[in-house]
Amino acid sequence: MIGNLCFTIFVFFVLIFTIIAATYEPDDPLFHPSTQITNFLTSTSNATFRSDITVAKTGEDFATPNQTVVSSFINITDVDTSSFENAADIAAQSTDCDVGPDTPIQCSDPEVFHLLMKSAIEHFKDIHFYKFGKAVPGSNDTSCDMAWRFRPKEGKTASFYKDYRRFVISRSENCTLSVVSIGEYHSGVNARKRKRNQKPGFEKKPDSGTIQVVGETVNDTLPVVESEKAFRHGKYLLYTNGGDRCKSMNHYLWSFLCALGEAQYLNRTLVMDLSICLSSMYTSSHQDEEGKDFRFYFDFEHLKESASVLDQGQFWSDWNKWQKQDRLNLYLVEDFRVTPMKLAEVKETLIMRKFGSVEPDNYWYRVCEGETESVVQRPWHLIWKSKRLMDIVSSIASRLNWDYDAVHVVRAEKAKNKELWPHLDTDTQPEAILSSLRDKIEEGRKLYIATDEPDTSFFDPLKDKYTTHFLDDYKDLWDEQSDWYRETMKLNNGVAVEFDGYMRISVDTEVFYRGKKQIETFNDLTSDCKDGVNTCTSSS
Numbered sequence: 001m002i003g004n005l006c007f008t009i010f011v012f013f014v015l016i017f018t019i020i021a022a023t024y025e026p027d028d029p030l031f032h033p034s035t036q037i038t039n040f041l042t043s044t045s046n047a048t049f050r051s052d053i054t055v056a057k058t059g060e061d062f063a064t065p066n067q068t069v070v071s072s073f074i075n076i077t078d079v080d081t082s083s084f085e086n087a088a089d090i091a092a093q094s095t096d097c098d099v100g101p102d103t104p105i106q107c108s109d110p111e112v113f114h115l116l117m118k119s120a121i122e123h124f125k126d127i128h129f130y131k132f133g134k135a136v137p138g139s140n141d142t143s144c145d146m147a148w149r150f151r152p153k154e155g156k157t158a159s160f161y162k163d164y165r166r167f168v169i170s171r172s173e174n175c176t177l178s179v180v181s182i183g184e185y186h187s188g189v190n191a192r193k194r195k196r197n198q199k200p201g202f203e204k205k206p207d208s209g210t211i212q213v214v215g216e217t218v219n220d221t222l223p224v225v226e227s228e229k230a231f232r233h234g235k236y237l238l239y240t241n242g243g244d245r246c247k248s249m250n251h252y253l254w255s256f257l258c259a260l261g262e263a264q265y266l267n268r269t270l271v272m273d274l275s276i277c278l279s280s281m282y283t284s285s286h287q288d289e290e291g292k293d294f295r296f297y298f299d300f301e302h303l304k305e306s307a308s309v310l311d312q313g314q315f316w317s318d319w320n321k322w323q324k325q326d327r328l329n330l331y332l333v334e335d336f337r338v339t340p341m342k343l344a345e346v347k348e349t350l351i352m353r354k355f356g357s358v359e360p361d362n363y364w365y366r367v368c369e370g371e372t373e374s375v376v377q378r379p380w381h382l383i384w385k386s387k388r389l390m391d392i393v394s395s396i397a398s399r400l401n402w403d404y405d406a407v408h409v410v411r412a413e414k415a416k417n418k419e420l421w422p423h424l425d426t427d428t429q430p431e432a433i434l435s436s437l438r439d440k441i442e443e444g445r446k447l448y449i450a451t452d453e454p455d456t457s458f459f460d461p462l463k464d465k466y467t468t469h470f471l472d473d474y475k476d477l478w479d480e481q482s483d484w485y486r487e488t489m490k491l492n493n494g495v496a497v498e499f500d501g502y503m504r505i506s507v508d509t510e511v512f513y514r515g516k517k518q519i520e521t522f523n524d525l526t527s528d529c530k531d532g533v534n535t536c537t538s539s540s
């Protein structure tokens with residue numbers, strides 16, 4: 001009886017996903033459901049779904065960096081050293097250099113600026129520099145802070161990164177300046193500039209083609225409607241209820257982007273719920289956890305700057321204030337089969353799509369199926385990963401000087417399940433990893449190990465050949481003293497935020513992707529298939 005029911009549900013899922021596969025693939029080349037779906041269809045168990053804790057792909061993963069921009073980094077030969085040499089010459093000519101070694105360093109002096117740029121370019125060999133900010137005074141008379149924009153030399157991702165560091169400078173007897181030391185990642189806090197003031201409000205012209213800059217200050221305050229007049233003239237779309245809550249992050253995005261796509265198609269402001277439910281698959285309590293903020297995981301600043309969105313709370317309070325006197329109307333849609341095209345002529349201020357309680361017809365993404373598919377595009381470029389999380393990634397990579405190799409070791413539940421992954425356990429034993437890496441990664445290299453193995457001492461034998469690094473070595477980046485902790489707590493109304501399972505996987509994976517060499521578990525370490533026996537496809 002139960003078995004039958006399970007099978008029915010299974011068939012149901014297969015059916016839905018077949019439909020998705022059939023209808024979504026051609027129009028959304030950014031998303032590749034086909035491989036996931038093939039894996040799922042050929043999988044012999046329900047383990048596939050339960051173990052789908054992969055990091056959701058977002059817009060910046062699909063963006064290809066503009067080669068013109070990427071190749072226009074600042075070469076050391078571009079840093080004009082002539083004025084610096086002239087200054088030194090002049091100093092040398094004047095027999096007694098008239099400033100003593102104790103005179104404060106003038107950070108605004110071009111000579112100092114050139115010196116700092118030159119030493120930064122020489123010191124950080126594995127990154128390319130794109131822009132230097134002015135040098136400003138540091139903590140005392142002998143230090144200066146300077147900011148710059150960079151990318152890793154071997155980076156595949158489209159993002160830029162911002163760093164600002166503290167330089168300690170010394171002046172010798174004959175007035176020559178030299179850099180004594182360069183501080184750690186983001187140590188030059190005086191050179192950290194606030195971003196240009198954003199315009200308040202929520203109606204935005206679509207803007208694409210911008211690139212995420214990790215390390216900039218984040219301002220992701222909720223947008224506000226300035227006036228009753230602006231509110232009255234707005235048109236809104238709101239999705240409510242449905243079965244999408246507490247599902248995997250991939251499911252969440254797939255549905256959310258459908259709503260956002262429809263709002264863009266209808267030229268309406270999307271009224272969204274920033275409070276999301278984190279699925280038990282990512283939580284340490286193994287329970288679904290409500291009350292997580294969209295901004296913990298995604299870049300809301302980018303979203304609000306490039307699309308018209310409003311938070312539900314703000315919207316309803318304005319609606320209740322003004323709905324009666326302004327005679328604002330609501331148009332309710334309770335059937336997902338009512339296409340966006342049919343709603344194009346609706347004049348009501350608010351279109352509210354209400355979803356039922358029966359899965360899978362109550363999934364938001366069903367709105368975007370069928371003929372809608374060719375009309376409404378999912379705006380992937382609007383969704384980026386949280387800059388706060390990416391800043392942790394950037395900090396880790398910077399501490400490793402952007403010069404490390406990485407190996408991804410999947411173990412945990414899969415290694416225990418010999419039926420589906422017969423060789424995984426043996427293939428991911430430290431000795432087996434060492435022998436797999438022998439021809440691939442040189443001895444002595446820094447090796448970042450991204451893994452779900454909770455006991456990292458398991459990998460101790462690798463220390464004979466490599467300097468190993470794990471996510472937990474960088475705990476200070478999210479502990480109580482960290483920027484991340486302080487900022488997320490502020491977002492969360494003063495309540496501390498747990499660095500949860502999704503964040504961990506997300507950061508671990510992103511650090512892995514920034515390694516110079518990347519060795520995967522499946523294909524590289526083992527010939528077992530990612531989703532269990534006989535699920536290997538040529539593309540995964």
Ligand SMILES: *[C@@H]1O[C@H](CO)[C@@H](O)[C@H](O)[C@H]1NC(C)=O
Pocket residue numbers: 044045046047
């Ligand atoms: C599928 O899930 C059910 C319930 O969660 C479990 O009892 C069963 O063993 C699973 N089947 C397989 C093949 O893993």
Ligand SMILES: *[C@@H]1O[C@H](CO)[C@@H](O)[C@H](O)[C@H]1NC(C)=O
Pocket residue numbers: 066067068069
């Ligand atoms: C790349 O950037 C350059 C300079 O900003 C711009 O002129 C060019 O159109 C861009 N190319 C693409 C494909 O966006």
Ligand SMILES: *[C@@H]1O[C@H](CO)[C@@H](O)[C@H](O)[C@H]1NC(C)=O
Pocket residue numbers: 071075076077
């Ligand atoms: C940077 O300068 C070096 C030395 O002059 C030169 O060989 C190299 O091609 C330059 N690279 C770029 C990207 O301009």
Ligand SMILES: *[C@@H]1O[C@H](CO)[C@@H](O)[C@H](O)[C@H]1NC(C)=O
Pocket residue numbers: 139140141142143166168
């Ligand atoms: C100035 O600050 C730098 C960095 O904070 C420090 O290393 C140096 O010792 C300080 N110098 C003096 C004279 O206090």
Ligand SMILES: *[C@@H]1O[C@H](CO)[C@@H](O)[C@H](O)[C@H]1NC(C)=O
Pocket residue numbers: 088092172173174175176
């Ligand atoms: C100034 O002194 C430093 C050592 O203190 C020396 O390396 C440098 O060559 C001198 N420069 C000139 C122009 O004399």
Ligand SMILES: *[C@@H]1O[C@H](CO)[C@@H](O)[C@H](O)[C@H]1NC(C)=O
Pocket residue numbers: 198199200201219220221223
């Ligand atoms: C953040 O942006 C909003 C407008 O979107 C602005 O009103 C607010 O002052 C900004 N906050 C900071 C700290 O810059």
Ligand SMILES: *[C@@H]1O[C@H](CO)[C@@H](O)[C@H](O)[C@H]1NC(C)=O
Pocket residue numbers: 265266267344
């Ligand atoms: C949305 O606005 C664009 C440009 O203003 C217009 O071409 C399009 O027809 C509008 N769409 C709807 C559904 O009103």
